[in-house]
Amino acid sequence: MFETTGKKAKELLAYYQAKLDEEAREAKKNGKLVCWSASVAPSEFCVTMDIAMVYPETHAAGIGARKGALDLLEVADRKGYSLDCCSYGRVNMGYMELLKEEAITGKTPETLANSPAARVPLPDLVITCNNICNTLLKWYENLAVELDIPCIVIDVPFNHTMPIPEYAKEYIADQFRNAIAQLEVICGKPFDYKKFKEVREQTQRSVAQWNRIAALSHYKPSPLNCFDLFNYMALIVCARSRDYAEITFRRFADEIEENLKNGVYAFKGAEKTRITWEGIAVWPYLGHTFKSLKGLGSIMTGSAYPGLWNLSYDANDESLHGMAEAYTRIYINTCLENKVNVLLDIVNGGQCDGVAYHLNRSCKLMSFLNVETAEIIKEKTGKPYVSFDGDQTDPRNFAPAQFDTRVQALAEMMEQQIAGEAE
Amino acid sequence: MSKYETILSQLKDVAANPKKAMDDYKAETGKGAIGILPLYAPEELVHATGYLPMGIWGGQKTITKARTYLPAFACSIMQQVMELQCEGAYDELAAVLISVPCDTLKCLSQKWKGTSPVIVFTHPQNRGLEAANKFLVEEYKIVKRKLEEIVGEPITNAAIEASIKVYNENRAVMREFVKVAADYPQIIDPVARHAVFKSRMFMEKSKHTALVKELIEEIKAMPVEPWTGKKVVVTGILVEPNELLDIFKENGIAIVADDLAQESRQIRIDVLDGEEAPLYRLAKVWQRMYGCSVATDTKKYRGKMLLDMVEQTGADAIVVAMMKFCDPEEWDYPVMYRQFEEKGVKNIMIEVDQEATAFEQVRTRLQSFVEMM
16 A cells, blocks of 8 residues: 655656556456546546546657657558647557557567557547547547447537537536446446546545646746646546545645745746746657756746646536536637637736747647737737747657747747836 | 530539629629538528528638748648638628538637638537537527528528528439439549539529539430549549649549538438428438548448448549648548558548649659559
């Protein structure tokens, strides 16, 4: 039994991440079900049914960060996947193909044996949700067909008009009920509604601690660099419906609050400028982007990306409309006006001096409105911005030199503006 | 010029001059036009207003202005639409109707640069559920209300029912045309075939139906000649510009069936008759749609559908016309490709870029593909 008392948040993070993969492998070994899930698909149903969960996006991000993406991208390439398809998806399809080959031949393909990827088992079912893109529909269609397994779809229609209408919530809640029926068939047992309520409550406790961490970047100087959220994000994705996330986030928030109380800041007093990073991290170059900004004295105190998992809802609401709303209101699933308002809160909340927009070759939804978003945010805040080309997991689409030049320019503009305000 | 040639030339003119088609319609009826973006919309509602529904499927511009608003990795068709928006090409439209079945269209729906009002609606993707139909009815109610505001008068159920009849007939006639085109490739070459489809985007549908009916009659009066070239089924978003279709023609390739979003996918599903209200029956069309990359299908029937089409038409091969940077289509491809290969059906992928002016690569590839067959 792992003793959590006295452990640092960082240790808890590493422990639980490894534990989740181990649980999935154990489940497979013991003939229990394994589900691959989209990162912001509702986890509540499968967790209620005691299904082991694997999150391909987090898995792919980990592979990217460990410099193992290229080998798997090549496997996907050979299968006919265009370089234009999302690199998370391609890494995952490549990984799936290797696992499948291993399962069929009984031999571990060399690429798989040499991959730094965390070993996860093949799924028995998949669940997807398009609240962060429609690519997740296409990707999971392919997983389901290539593995001949069931696919649960939670469709959250794009909210072209806000607030979210009741009929949309009703449609999503109906799908929740349908997913329950599907799971009862897949698992061969009735759905445990009492446990479902507990899982919803657990999810809310995890989300509350997650939000508690995110709010700590509002202090100036900041005790938190939001780059840390990119790391801790693994658990809000993979374990928000378990206590693993809550325990880890509570510890991390406690640590930061303690630091704040003692005047210990992320940049040890050398925080020159504060930025919002809009978009997904560039995982293969996470270290580079972090160091490059740090070298400029620029701290990340705003990022809307971790906010995707601000899935707060009323756990007592049996109509599930609140839960439906939480899963559909993700800012990139809403109209431009709402998207801008969410980002504006991030920029203002983090007391940011500027914004860096990631023009992500892998993510059309998080890129094609960047120009409009940036212009409106600039108009409303007067803060400068830059855009850089990148990719979440395909290292070929990111040029460190371009990134450095762009963030240097941003730092100069921010410093100039701060100096101007001081005069 | 024979009668069928006259009709074809008329349809080709409309396909090539949408602006003129719109101006003529306005002069004739005193009513305006409403733009419809890809891929699917309840066009019957627009037709019921008396306004002319105009398809907006890109063009053949050199991209300059659009670069400011879209990175190079946006699909070719939306680059074109953005370029044309920036030029004010759509500003005479009374409104523009945009559905958002892919991530690119979600973004495009939020950044229209023209002056026409934009009406956005979302298709549900969990299409098997009755809840999805109900959701779509609510979306269509909003579309209807906004259209009524724009045209300044209510759209009656009687008018919608009449439009449904017009559209069902047009779809049925176009499905027949597809068969006739397959039987008479000497007369309906790939460019002509495309023009018949494209012109339906810029014409009042009953007029289009009448012309196509006449065309079919004229052609069917002639004897069916044996085809010495090759026959293919084409799948994708669209095959444009005409220079690309000319390559098919040059190489003796007849298109005997298509699964193009701009062509046969538009005529695949009719609105069913029944007691239910027209908006509900229009919504059901989306539920019954199949074989399209933006209509979620966890069984991925599209590959099998294409293989069936090959069998039914006696086609020699499948041509995948891949719209550049269209990720829904790109995600379908690896599964379809595997299925074609497993069945031993010859297939080739060619890239479609509306901005393209040089076609040597496609020419060489299609040439050697035909030789290989």
